Amino acid sequence: MRVKICGITNLKDALHAVECGADALGFVFYNKSPRYITPAAAKRIIDQLPPFVERVGLFVNEGVETIDTVCRYSDISRAQIHFDVDEESLAAIGLQTLPVVRAKGPEDLTKFQDRYRLVDAYSEVYGGAGERLNLEWFNGIDCSKIILAGGLTPENLEQVKQLGFYGVDVSSGVESIKGKKDPKKVQQFIANAKSL
Numbered sequence: 001m002r003v004k005i006c007g008i009t010n011l012k013d014a015l016h017a018v019e020c021g022a023d024a025l026g027f028v029f030y031n032k033s034p035r036y037i038t039p040a041a042a043k044r045i046i047d048q049l050p051p052f053v054e055r056v057g058l059f060v061n062e063g064v065e066t067i068d069t070v071c072r073y074s075d076i077s078r079a080q081i082h083f084d085v086d087e088e089s090l091a092a093i094g095l096q097t098l099p100v101v102r103a104k105g106p107e108d109l110t111k112f113q114d115r116y117r118l119v120d121a122y123s124e125v126y127g128g129a130g131e132r133l134n135l136e137w138f139n140g141i142d143c144s145k146i147i148l149a150g151g152l153t154p155e156n157l158e159q160v161k162q163l164g165f166y167g168v169d170v171s172s173g174v175e176s177i178k179g180k181k182d183p184k185k186v187q188q189f190i191a192n193a194k195s196l
């Protein structure tokens with residue numbers, strides 16, 4: 001099970017998550033988020049990371065040029081797209097992408113079904129809301145290219161064991177306050193995910 005720790009705002013949390021085995025770190029470039037980080041601050045963190053860590057930049061309602069510019073400057077390896085896009089728009093972005101499905105019901109789970117995608121619970125704040133999805137929606141769905149997000153915690157990860165997700169993503173469920181990760185929760189979340 002791959003693990004993304006999202007909403008990284010400081011070097012200490014970034015290095016701790018990597019030491020615990022995180023496969024990816026998420027950097028929120030949406031300035032209305034309590035986890036917002038500037039491209040310059042993200043670059044300072046990313047420049048200190050060891051090899052083989054996916055650096056995911058999160059974008060809400062940004063144009064291709066902005067996405068490309070920020071990702072190139074901050075050394076982001078994949079752009080996570082939190083707004084409605086089609087395949088043509090994704091292809092125009094100059095690096096690997098991760099489309100986000102903000103699911104309101106099971107009918108949303110087949111969007112981008114041939115792609116690796118992050119499936120999150122729909123929320124008005126675009127993400128990081130701590131809201132769960134109904135896992136029954138995934139029964140009978142090929143989850144091998146889905147990264148599950150939304151209200152996950154070290155304690156509730158067990159519930160997703162049988163569904164065959166490619167990975168899991170978490171932000172608020174491993175925080176002490178918004179924008180600050182709790183080291184013990186991060187360590188437990190990653191250990192539990194890797195044992196599924």
Ligand SMILES: O=C(O)c1ccccc1NCC(=O)[C@H](O)[C@H](O)COP(=O)(O)O
Nearest residue numbers: 006033126127128130150151170171172
């Ligand atoms: O985390 C945020 O504050 C955020 C703000 C705006 C767009 C996306 C955002 N996060 C996206 C993520 O991938 C979160 O990790 C995902 O929504 C799960 O969050 P949580 O339910 O808090 O684990």
